[in-house]
Amino acid sequence: xxxxxxxxxxxxxxxxxxDVRKSYGSVPVLNGISLDIMKGEVICIIGxxxxxxxxxxxxxxxxxxxxxxxxxxxxxEVHDPKLDxxxxxxxxxxxxxxxxxxxxxxxxxxxxxxxxxxxxxxxAEVEKRARxxxxxxxxxGKENSYPGELSGGQQQRVAIARSLAMxxxxxxxxxxxxxxxxxxxxxxxxxxxxLAAEGMTCILVTHEMGFARExxxxxxxxxxxxxxxxxPPAGFFANPTDPRTRQFLSQVL
Amino acid sequence: xxxxxxxxxxxxxxxxxxxxxxxxxxxxAQFLAGLWTTVKLSVLSIIFSLIVGVxxxxxxxxxxxxxxxxxxxxxxxxxxxxxxxxLYFFFFxxxxxxxxxxxTGGSAPMVSAFSWAVISLSLFxxxxxxxxxxxGIEAVPKSTLEASESLGFTRFQxxxxxxxxxxLRISLPSLGTNLVNLVKxxxxxxxxxxxxxxxxxxxxxxxxxxxxxxxTVLLLTYILLVAVLVWILGRWEKALRIPGYGV
Ligand SMILES: Nc1ncnc2c1ncn2[C@@H]1O[C@H](COP(=O)(O)OP(=O)(O)OP(=O)(O)O)[C@@H](O)[C@H]1O
Ligand SMILES: [Mg+2]
Numbered sequence: 001x002x003x004x005x006x007x008x009x010x011x012x013x014x015x016x017x018x019d020v021r022k023s024y025g026s027v028p029v030l031n032g033i034s035l036d037i038m039k040g041e042v043i044c045i046i047g048x049x050x051x052x053x054x055x056x057x058x059x060x061x062x063x064x065x066x067x068x069x070x071x072x073x074x075x076x077e078v079h080d081p082k083l084d085x086x087x088x089x090x091x092x093x094x095x096x097x098x099x100x101x102x103x104x105x106x107x108x109x110x111x112x113x114x115x116x117x118x119x120x121x122x123x124a125e126v127e128k129r130a131r132x133x134x135x136x137x138x139x140x141g142k143e144n145s146y147p148g149e150l151s152g153g154q155q156q157r158v159a160i161a162r163s164l165a166m167x168x169x170x171x172x173x174x175x176x177x178x179x180x181x182x183x184x185x186x187x188x189x190x191x192x193x194x195l196a197a198e199g200m201t202c203i204l205v206t207h208e209m210g211f212a213r214e215x216x217x218x219x220x221x222x223x224x225x226x227x228x229x230x231x232p233p234a235g236f237f238a239n240p241t242d243p244r245t246r247q248f249l250s251q252v253l
Numbered sequence: 254x255x256x257x258x259x260x261x262x263x264x265x266x267x268x269x270x271x272x273x274x275x276x277x278x279x280x281x282a283q284f285l286a287g288l289w290t291t292v293k294l295s296v297l298s299i300i301f302s303l304i305v306g307v308x309x310x311x312x313x314x315x316x317x318x319x320x321x322x323x324x325x326x327x328x329x330x331x332x333x334x335x336x337x338x339x340l341y342f343f344f345f346x347x348x349x350x351x352x353x354x355x356x357t358g359g360s361a362p363m364v365s366a367f368s369w370a371v372i373s374l375s376l377f378x379x380x381x382x383x384x385x386x387x388x389g390i391e392a393v394p395k396s397t398l399e400a401s402e403s404l405g406f407t408r409f410q411x412x413x414x415x416x417x418x419x420x421l422r423i424s425l426p427s428l429g430t431n432l433v434n435l436v437k438x439x440x441x442x443x444x445x446x447x448x449x450x451x452x453x454x455x456x457x458x459x460x461x462x463x464x465x466x467x468x469t470v471l472l473l474t475y476i477l478l479v480a481v482l483v484w485i486l487g488r489w490e491k492a493l494r495i496p497g498y499g500v
Contacts, residue, residue: 061403082263089405101276103498104418114404117414148497159400 014039014170014201015060021068022055022225029223032069036215037218039169042202044212044233047222049250053205056222059173060203061092074169086118089136093163094172096105097179099155101147107134107158108143111165119166126165133161137191153184157191164195173204189215211250213237221245271463272470280457282390287453288474294370294439294449295478296299299432301375306382310420311412313387331380338439340373344445370442370449378435389420389465422493429486433479440475 008014013036016190022030037043040237045053058064062072062078062085071078071119074091101110112131115121124196134143137157147155163171173192177185189211196202196215206212213233220230221242229242237253261275273280309328312320344366351363364372395415401411421428443451450471458467486488 063399063403086405086407089403092403094400094403096396096400098396100394100396100417102397102401104422104495113414114406117410118405146496146498148495148499150497162404 008072010039011209012038012075013072013190014041014074015203016072017060017069018071019069020056020059020066020071021235022052022059022066024053029225030059030066033225033227034069034231035220037201037203039201039218040199041217042204042215043197043218043220044216045145045203045206045220045222046203046209046212046248046252049230051222052225053222054174057203057205058172061172062088063094069226090119090166090173091168091171093166093168095156095159095163095174095176097175099147099152099159099179101155101159101162103147104242106146107139107150107161108146110147110158111162114162115165130161130165133164134158136164136194137161138187152180152182153187156184156188160188160191160195170201170203173202173206175205175207177206177208207252209237209249221248223248270466271461273457273463274470275462277461280461283453283456284450284470287448287450290367290448290453291436291439291450291478293369294374294442294447295436295482297371298374298378298435298439301371302378302382302432302435305375305379306386307408307417309379309383310386310390313383314390314412321428327376328380328383331377332384334436336373336377337444339377340441340445343373344369366442366445366447369445370439370447374435374438377438378431381431382428385424385431386420388423388427389422390416390431392423415429422498425464425490425493427484429483429490430477431484433482436482437475 011049015035015037017033017035020030020033023204033052033056035043045056047053053065057063059066060073060078062083063132065081066079073088076088076091077083078088085248102113106115108127111133112123112126115126115129116123123193131143137160139154139157142150142154142158145154147158150158160171160176176192177188180188183194189208192202192204193211193215201217204212204216216233219221219236220232221228221236221240223242223244229236230246236245237249240249259274261272264270264272264275274284275281309324311330313326315321344488348362348364348369352360353363355361372453397415397419401415439449440451442449443455446452448456454467454471458464461467
């Protein structure tokens with residue numbers, strides 16, 4: 001495991017998927033997905049509902065296992081059944097559509113918990129970092145609020161801070177604004193944009209086409225478990241070549 | 254104290270109501286000893302039944318059948334047999350096997366009747382606690398667990414820091430009912446001659462022939478005990494309440 005870890009250098013893709021195949025039972029969901037992401041890149045995955053976007057992103061974090069192909073994250077073989085999951089989770093942070101905060105912990109405690117319990121870091125130092133992160137996601141003053149006392153947008157930003165507290169190299173976002181009201185969507189997108197600007201490698205599944213166009217280095221369009229078309233946002237949105245992409249874009253734009 | 258005794262003496266002389274523990278020091282001591290035994294029995298059984306429940310529920314959620322199966326059998330066994338029969342089983346069946354040879358060459362029980370009562374009651378209530386905790390655990394959203402998994406928590410850490418605190422809050426109402434039942438069930442220890450409250454009361458009424466009075470005192474004492482427990486549980490529930498959380 002350590003061997004493969006050492007092999008990765010920043011000139012290689014930080015995340016590399018090759019012919020990834022996944023099915024739930026006998027239902028195929030991913031039918032050969034290949035993509036490479038370089039360090040600092042922001043990619044957006046778009047596509048119709050049920051096309052396998054969530055599944056794809058979850059496979060990168062080993063929340064789902066795959067039946068074929070390979071996934072490398074900083075040289076770590078995610079598809080290996082003997083994968084050191086903790087090593088992977090230290091590299092990859094994930095934010096979910098439903099925030100999934102720990103409801104019995106305050107915002108600050110939510111952010112502090114993993115570094116203290118998982119990484120066994122010094123609580124005083126973690127607290128300092130956690131407070132900075134909460135400031136960074138613009139939630140100063142909400143440190144001692146419980147998730148139930150926060151709006152959806154605020155909860156989602158706590159969730160982002162909680163992931164960042166583990167100092168990941170890569171962040172996965174799965175439709176993190178889908179459950180929010182239009183007004184609060186913006187505040188979460190701003191937070192993600194800040195992150196992207198700082199050079200965080202981001203993989204986003206999103207329905208916010210405007211945001212994708214603005215923030216992404218590369219757009220991937222998936223349908224029925226395959227990547228139909230991909231490219232830099234300018235060309236992708238201006239001249240989609242595949243009819244399926246055109247049809248999808250005509251519906252959402 | 255003296256005025257209290259005078260009052261109970263007056264009650265006896267004027268109306269023939271013989272609440273002997275009010276004026277008879279010996280009876281009172283016996284009764285208080287019984288009360289103390291019931292309290293000890295309750296507290297120990299509550300603690301151990303909670304431990305049994307937590308461990309049982311954790312094992313039941315295991316992916317290993319070798320852990321799940323015995324817990325399933327244990328829960329089925331203790332839920333579907335009468336607690337009195339369980340107590341007899343421990344005391345008479347197991348108790349007669351678990352004996353040690355004394356220095357004088359005789360044979361003595363290895364486990365006292367009191368200990369058997371604690372063991373038996375803890376397992377009885379623990380089986381129910383296992384079920385209660387399990388349904389609490391199942392009510393914790395899977396997505397919350399995935400979040401914790403993606404943060405690097407192991408299954409055990411997730412259980413300890415996320416599942417248990419949430420499941421406990423969800424389970425608290427049913428747990429309270431079960432613990433109140435447990436306190437009431439401690440009176441079964443009478444059957445194996447543990448000198449608890451009912452035993453002490455029975456000793457007193459068989460001597461003083463004041464069954465009616467002692468029965469009343471006994472019931473009121475249990476009501477008091479349960480009231481204390483309910484009050485503690487209420488405080489606990491309040492302390493665990495999460496602002497803005499619907500449980
Ligand atoms: N746990 C599961 N068991 C069985 N089938 C599943 C499971 N999760 C997802 N699927 C199926 O896999 C397919 C892809 O699901 P996925 O959630 O990845 O789609 P998606 O692109 O994220 O859709 P959406 O935009 O609606 O979130 C769907 O057909 C879905 O029904
Ligand atoms: Mg999805």
